[in-house]
Amino acid sequence: MSDDESAREHVEYDPDQDPEEARSIRRQFRHLEQQLTDSQDLTTEEVAEKLRSANKLFKHGKLIFAAVQAINEATKDSNLLVRFSEISAAKARAMKSGSGAFDVDDFVARLITYMGGRKPVSPADDEDEDEEESEYHAGAPLDWERIGRRALAKSRRVPAMDFIRCGLHVRRLGPLSIEAKKRAVAKRAVLEKNKDDMKKPQEITEEDITRSENETTKNVATVEKILGAIEGQVNLFKFVINPNDFGQSVENLFYLSFLIRDGKCAFEIESETGEPVIMLCEQPTQEDYDDGLLKHQMVLEFDLETWQRAIEVFDIKEAMIPPRAKSEMRIGQKWYG
Amino acid sequence: MENEREGGEQQEIAVEKAQQDLERKARDLVRLALFHEQRRTPLKRDEISKKVLGSSSRSFNVVFAAANAILQKTFGMELVELHSTTADKEISEKDAEMLKTAGVKKKATSTGTKNYILRSQLDPAIIEKALSPDAEIRELEQSEHPDANEEFAEDDNPIGTRSTGSIFAWHNADQLPSVGILYVILALILVEGRVINDNDLRNILKRLQLPPNGPVPLSSKSSTQSLTIDAYLSQLTRQGYLEKHRVGNTRAGGTKRGRPSQHANAANDDGTLAAYEWHWGPRAMAEVGERAVAEFVAEFMAVRLGEEGVDEDAVGAPDDEGTRKRVQGIFKGIERAASGAPLADVR
Numbered sequence: 001m002s003d004d005e006s007a008r009e010h011v012e013y014d015p016d017q018d019p020e021e022a023r024s025i026r027r028q029f030r031h032l033e034q035q036l037t038d039s040q041d042l043t044t045e046e047v048a049e050k051l052r053s054a055n056k057l058f059k060h061g062k063l064i065f066a067a068v069q070a071i072n073e074a075t076k077d078s079n080l081l082v083r084f085s086e087i088s089a090a091k092a093r094a095m096k097s098g099s100g101a102f103d104v105d106d107f108v109a110r111l112i113t114y115m116g117g118r119k120p121v122s123p124a125d126d127e128d129e130d131e132e133e134s135e136y137h138a139g140a141p142l143d144w145e146r147i148g149r150r151a152l153a154k155s156r157r158v159p160a161m162d163f164i165r166c167g168l169h170v171r172r173l174g175p176l177s178i179e180a181k182k183r184a185v186a187k188r189a190v191l192e193k194n195k196d197d198m199k200k201p202q203e204i205t206e207e208d209i210t211r212s213e214n215e216t217t218k219n220v221a222t223v224e225k226i227l228g229a230i231e232g233q234v235n236l237f238k239f240v241i242n243p244n245d246f247g248q249s250v251e252n253l254f255y256l257s258f259l260i261r262d263g264k265c266a267f268e269i270e271s272e273t274g275e276p277v278i279m280l281c282e283q284p285t286q287e288d289y290d291d292g293l294l295k296h297q298m299v300l301e302f303d304l305e306t307w308q309r310a311i312e313v314f315d316i317k318e319a320m321i322p323p324r325a326k327s328e329m330r331i332g333q334k335w336y337g
Numbered sequence: 338m339e340n341e342r343e344g345g346e347q348q349e350i351a352v353e354k355a356q357q358d359l360e361r362k363a364r365d366l367v368r369l370a371l372f373h374e375q376r377r378t379p380l381k382r383d384e385i386s387k388k389v390l391g392s393s394s395r396s397f398n399v400v401f402a403a404a405n406a407i408l409q410k411t412f413g414m415e416l417v418e419l420h421s422t423t424a425d426k427e428i429s430e431k432d433a434e435m436l437k438t439a440g441v442k443k444k445a446t447s448t449g450t451k452n453y454i455l456r457s458q459l460d461p462a463i464i465e466k467a468l469s470p471d472a473e474i475r476e477l478e479q480s481e482h483p484d485a486n487e488e489f490a491e492d493d494n495p496i497g498t499r500s501t502g503s504i505f506a507w508h509n510a511d512q513l514p515s516v517g518i519l520y521v522i523l524a525l526i527l528v529e530g531r532v533i534n535d536n537d538l539r540n541i542l543k544r545l546q547l548p549p550n551g552p553v554p555l556s557s558k559s560s561t562q563s564l565t566i567d568a569y570l571s572q573l574t575r576q577g578y579l580e581k582h583r584v585g586n587t588r589a590g591g592t593k594r595g596r597p598s599q600h601a602n603a604a605n606d607d608g609t610l611a612a613y614e615w616h617w618g619p620r621a622m623a624e625v626g627e628r629a630v631a632e633f634v635a636e637f638m639a640v641r642l643g644e645e646g647v648d649e650d651a652v653g654a655p656d657d658e659g660t661r662k663r664v665q666g667i668f669k670g671i672e673r674a675a676s677g678a679p680l681a682d683v684r
Contacts, residue, residue: 102528102670108541110638111521142546144554145496145508146650148517150637152507153468153652154629156456156683157516158414159507160375 029076033083051084115142216255219324223255224264224280226321233279234320236267237310242319246307252321253302267298362396363403365389370408370416370455377576379419379452379620408455415458419577419619420448420684452577456624456683467504470650475502497556501650514554515564518547519573523621524634526579528674535581535613542566577620584612626683627675635667 035050227239240252256278259265263283270277284293310316366389373380386394401416408414457464478500497508507513525541526533539549547553553564564572573579617627636654654660672680 102667102674104525104528104541104674107524107528107634107638108544110640111545114637114640141554144514144517145499146517147521147637148513148515149468149501149503149507149650150652151517151520151633152505152513153465154461154633155520155625156458156461156464157624158374158412158455158457159505160377 026076029080033076033080111147112142115144115146216258219251220255220258223252223321224259227256227259227265227278227280230279230320233268233270233277235314236276236278238314238316239278239320241307241310241316242321242323243311243316244319245323246304248319248321248323249307250302251324253300359396359399359403362389362393362400363407366400366404366416367407367411370404370453374455377454377620379450379454379577380416382451382453385453409458413457413459414455416453416455417623419450419452419454419623421450422580422617422619422622423448450619452619454577454620454623461629464505465653468507468652470501470503470648470652472502474504475500478502494556496554497558503652508556512555512559515569518553518569519578520625520630520633521545522573522579522615523617523625523630526615526617527627527630528634528671530674530676532614532616534584535615538615574618577618578624579621580616580618581613582616584614622681622684624683627680628682631668631671631675631680632664634671635664638667639663 032050032053227234230239240249240256242248242252256265259280260267260278264280265278266281267276267278269275366385369385369388370380382397386397390396390400405415408416459467496514497512500506500508522538522542525538529537542548547566549567550565553566553569555561555564570579570581574581639654639660654664
């Protein structure tokens with residue numbers, strides 16, 4: 001009998017199997033199928049248990065396993081396996097979708113998509129699942145700013161702004177620094193040392209100013225004397241111009257202006273020749289002013305060109321006012337001439 | 338009588354002087370804290386004593402409280418002490434369960450590090466709202482500064498120039514992308530069981546286009562010229578956001594969740610490379626905390642990309658029931674993934 005059994009174990013297909021046995025197997029298969037079809041809510045454990053009992057069924061004496069010979073039974077057998085695998089897959093999906101463990105790889109993949117590394121796959125594109133992988137643009141840089149904003153929305157991080165540049169608060173904010181104070185002190189010490197070498201602007205005292213004042217008065221008096229020595233009137237330009245020295249000419253005009261201001265010298269345009277002439281005269285008295293005598297002002301522009309032209313026009317050959325030595329005005333410690 | 342009055346007056350003057358002195362010290366501490374926060378380096382208690390308190394080192398608590406009052410009122414910030422991370426880890430899963438069921442609060446052990454940082458004191462709801470995109474504000478911004486982009490017209494680095502119209506204009510103030518990278522790293526460490534193997538982290542970073550010598554995206558306004566990922570990780574460690582341990586160092590090194598790619602090569606005498614692992618640093622615990630990072634991840638995962646009606650710039654998850662359920666489910670998953678003690682809030 002045992003020989004027969006072992007012999008039968010190796011037989012794959014035996015259409016002549018005992019019909020009673022065949023019926024029994026079919027019944028048990030149907031039973032299992034029904035259990036799997038009806039109860040959708042089998043837990044993983046229960047599914048495993050069913051699989052085990054099916055296996056026991058198959059292994060029972062190895063007879064039944066070996067008895068799966070008729071095509072009928074074989075069909076039922078594969079159906080059962082399909083059912084098992086379907087349920088297992090569903091269980092696996094359920095685990096992924098959140099009722100179970102956290103999937104880090106999924107997290108990373110989503111980050112890449114979110115930051116622009118991939119085109120997002122909308123639910124409608126599920127059919128194109130094969131193309132999902134090929135749409136990954138490996139070169140596209142990820143937009144980390146996007147995820148940064150999401151992170152900050154949950155964080156208590158404070159912005160590290162450059163307060164020191166904020167004009168309003170410049171004095172109040174900024175680092176406390178003992179070191180900074182030390183540096184300031186050091187700088188001042190250096191300054192002290194070089195004081196002696198330092199140049200100070202010239203200090204002008206009252207003395208200096210007085211001296212130059214005296215000089216002007218003297219010169220005006222001289223000009224007055226010379227003018228007085230001339231009888232009648234004289235051409236203005238002939239009088240002030242020194243054909244050899246523009247500077248002296250200007251000074252002469254300057255000193256003359258004092259005389260005119262004081263009313264000691266009169267200025268006229270000669271009616272016949274149109275020449276500007278001057279002459280010494282009597283100073284008007286207070287009475288004259290009370291009677292209505294008015295003071296007039298005149299601005300005479302005297303530049304190099306005018307000086308040269310006048311020399312030409314009036315054929316001025318020599319100065320009527322003797323040139324003065326370079327005035328030595330002492331201002332402070334230096335002489336300005 | 339005369340003497341009494343004088344004494345009273347003198348007392349008043351003395352009190353007033355002490356008050357002024359306190360106010361001045363408090364302001365000094367505020368300035369010092371703000372200055373340190375610029376570099377994200379923690380402010381040490383020693384420095385506070387030296388630069389602010391001077392001789393009156395015993396007045397720390399009073400000055401500290403006064404400084405915080407100013408910080409809160411003027412800036413909406415607070416100065417807080419960092420806590421060391423070892424205390425958290427030492428609670429095993431069993432103990433954590435026991436504490437929870439017994440209703441016992443975790444003992445406030447002396448975990449203070451005498452290092453201080455600034456953080457926002459605003460309600461998290463306000464913070465989230467202030468980060469949310471606003472089309473109106475963005476329009477206003479663009480109409481006010483039409484030439485804003487011309488300033489950098491020659492340089493086509495877009496980082497730091499794009500605004501979503503959020504009330505907090507983070508794109509101007511801080512380095513958004515580098516912060517994004519930091520928080521993703523914190524998230525990865527958390528979901529890998531509060532510790533991640535250096536190799537695993539680097540592999541993930543590579544997938545995210547951040548190889549060790551690759552550049553951290555910076556804006557043109559950044560004071561740093563360039564920064565490699567490696568250098569950035571070192572900087573984050575110095576600043577206290579991350580901690581790097583050698584495997585086999587303290588307790589049983591190695592991850593709590595097995596990953597197929599994990600190599601747990603122990604440190605060696607035979608010349609093989611020692612492996613490192615990354616943990617959260619005290620600064621991360623103070624600035625954001627584990628719960629908030631878990632929320633950040635859960636809400637992010639719940640986003641259905643490519644779906645119509647989803648605002649691309651939104652910083653949270655849509656507030657419908659379906660989404661909320663999904664978020665809760667993912668959050669629980671993260672809690673389990675973190676393993677060990679329950680997720681810690683900001684501390």
